Amino acid sequence: MSNFPFQRLQVDLAALIARTPAGQRLPSEPELAKQLGVSRATLREAMRAFETQGLIRRRQGSGTFVVGKMRGLLDNGLEVLESLETMAKRLGLEVSVSDLSVESLPADDDAATALGVPSGTPLTRVRRVVRADGRPVAYLVDILPEAILHVEDLPVDFHGSVLDFLLDRGDPLRTSRANVSAIGGTAEVAKALEIQRGDVLLHFYSQLFDEENRIVDYSLSYFIPGYFHFHIMRRVGA
Amino acid sequence: MSNFPFQRLQVDLAALIARTPAGQRLPSEPELAKQLGVSRATLREAMRAFETQGLIRRRQGSGTFVVGKMRGLLDNGLEVLESLETMAKRLGLEVSVSDLSVESLPADDDAATALGVPSGTPLTRVRRVVRADGRPVAYLVDILPEAILHVEDLPVDFHGSVLDFLLDRGDPLRTSRANVSAIGGTAEVAKALEIQRGDVLLHFYSQLFDEENRIVDYSLSYFIPGYFHFHIMRRVGA
DNA sequence: AAACTAGAAGTTGTCAGACAACTACGCCAA
DNA sequence: TTGGCGTAGTTGTCTGACAACTTCTAGTTT
Numbered sequence: 001m002s003n004f005p006f007q008r009l010q011v012d013l014a015a016l017i018a019r020t021p022a023g024q025r026l027p028s029e030p031e032l033a034k035q036l037g038v039s040r041a042t043l044r045e046a047m048r049a050f051e052t053q054g055l056i057r058r059r060q061g062s063g064t065f066v067v068g069k070m071r072g073l074l075d076n077g078l079e080v081l082e083s084l085e086t087m088a089k090r091l092g093l094e095v096s097v098s099d100l101s102v103e104s105l106p107a108d109d110d111a112a113t114a115l116g117v118p119s120g121t122p123l124t125r126v127r128r129v130v131r132a133d134g135r136p137v138a139y140l141v142d143i144l145p146e147a148i149l150h151v152e153d154l155p156v157d158f159h160g161s162v163l164d165f166l167l168d169r170g171d172p173l174r175t176s177r178a179n180v181s182a183i184g185g186t187a188e189v190a191k192a193l194e195i196q197r198g199d200v201l202l203h204f205y206s207q208l209f210d211e212e213n214r215i216v217d218y219s220l221s222y223f224i225p226g227y228f229h230f231h232i233m234r235r236v237g238a
Numbered sequence: 239m240s241n242f243p244f245q246r247l248q249v250d251l252a253a254l255i256a257r258t259p260a261g262q263r264l265p266s267e268p269e270l271a272k273q274l275g276v277s278r279a280t281l282r283e284a285m286r287a288f289e290t291q292g293l294i295r296r297r298q299g300s301g302t303f304v305v306g307k308m309r310g311l312l313d314n315g316l317e318v319l320e321s322l323e324t325m326a327k328r329l330g331l332e333v334s335v336s337d338l339s340v341e342s343l344p345a346d347d348d349a350a351t352a353l354g355v356p357s358g359t360p361l362t363r364v365r366r367v368v369r370a371d372g373r374p375v376a377y378l379v380d381i382l383p384e385a386i387l388h389v390e391d392l393p394v395d396f397h398g399s400v401l402d403f404l405l406d407r408g409d410p411l412r413t414s415r416a417n418v419s420a421i422g423g424t425a426e427v428a429k430a431l432e433i434q435r436g437d438v439l440l441h442f443y444s445q446l447f448d449e450e451n452r453i454v455d456y457s458l459s460y461f462i463p464g465y466f467h468f469h470i471m472r473r474v475g476a
Numbered sequence: 477a478a479a480c481t482a483g484a485a486g487t488t489g490t491c492a493g494a495c496a497a498c499t500a501c502g503c504c505a506a
Numbered sequence: 507t508t509g510g511c512g513t514a515g516t517t518g519t520c521t522g523a524c525a526a527c528t529t530c531t532a533g534t535t536t
Binding site for chain 3: 039
């Protein structure tokens with residue numbers, strides 16, 4: 001549908017790669033270009049993008065090969081930011097949200113530095129507990145300027161994911177930087193997750209950036225180990 | 239030095255992007271191609287690769303812009319696999335290794351499934367404690383088939399990093415899949431790290447793959463929170 | 477003077493065709 | 507059987523061109 005060959009091409013190529021068994025060779029570039037209705041130069045740019053992502057491998061004189069079943073891995077991985085709700089839905093899991101709290105408050109020093117705004121700036125804070133099988137598995141806190149998300153912007157059926165809301169609204173989000181660590185639950189978190197204070201938790205502290213590299217949101221996530229399996233694909237450093 | 243335009247180009251372009259302030263425009267494609275001594279088509283392939291990595295952004299009719307100070311972030315991040323020793327060196331930190339233990343043992347069920355080999359296969363296990371300021375900060379265990387790394391392959395001055403050794407040897411390593419979680423220290427780990435059993439630890443369980451997607455090594459890493467700051471750059475899911 | 481419009485210049489997006497470098501495979505000869 | 511060689515097929519790179527888009531300027535209109 002798109003009039004932009006490269007974008008359409010990326011979709012088509014991704015589909016082709018996804019349905020091609022690992023290790024198998026793709027059609028030759030001239031042929032693929034003809035099939036997909038683009039020039040070889042454009043096709044090669046797209047292939048270079050996929051090669052950079054490690055999905056295919058090209059060997060001069062031999063051909064282009066799809067590299068592996070990374071697909072399923074990547075999707076569950078941390079390379080792509082998506083809400084827990086979206087992730088759970090994709091994995092066919094049943095999750096529910098409880099203790100949803102949306103409130104406005106002025107920025108304290110921590111929030112001010114994390115968001116790059118002056119102290120006292122009006123903020124919106126969203127907190128929620130995610131449950132699987134009725135048991136708490138994650139406690140999530142999002143904090144962002146009221147200018148970006150006002151309490152009253154939220155629909156009545158808001159299910160808790162700030163990320164999903166911003167995406168639906170069309171905000172130009174780009175990347176998230178997540179700091180990963182392990183901590184013992186504080187009193188507040190322990191209460192929300194129905195665990196003992198000091199129990200082991202996986203902790204993400206992350207900032208969300210828009211396409212101009214401005215900080216849109218920062219969030220604190222606390223996961224009870226064992227329910228979600230987070231993984232990362234890492235490239236070997238040259 | 240390289241006779242392969244694309245590889246040389248990637249290095250040159252990376253350098254150019256690195257030393258260009260964030261937000262600034264790069265020279266136009268025809269000019270850059272001339273400067274770097276390649277055709278515009280080849281240049282564009284390289285730029286597409288960098289664009290995929292999120293380092294630059296191109297706008298038709300306007301120009302190509304470097305995107306941000308991601309550079310410093312990425313380097314400390316988890317996208318690229320490198321040994322703790324290499325990381326520390328790059329960051330100018332002083333770390334030492336103690337309790338280095340290298341031994342051979344047959345594969346138990348866990349190791350067999352993790353490495354994709356039959357139970358009983360001869361394995362090599364490398365364990366070590368990494369210290370900063372004399373205090374333990376990480377406990378690392380690498381396990382891999384003896385066929386890939388035999389105890390006697392190791393030099394007398396082996397400093398503990400299996401990854402560095404394999405890389406120096408020229409093994410064709412490609413990616414690592416790291417599962418990240420939080421756990422309480424077991425007796426063995428607690429003893430090595432001089433902490434209480436059950437104390438909070440950040441835990442990586444990772445598999446190392448070669449370019450044919452074969453499992454080369456799997457490792458267990460335990461980090462005392464606060465010393466290393468691991469972070470991940472995530473793209474917002476479409 | 478201010479605001480709007482048309483155009484020109486510059487930039488990225490895409491295309492077509494060609495040749496070079498390399499690989500895989502089969503054929504032929506020893 | 508084995509070794510070498512040539513040929514077809516594939517990716518790597520280059521050249522030149524045109525289309526689509528953005529930005530800025532200069533002129534025109536209000």
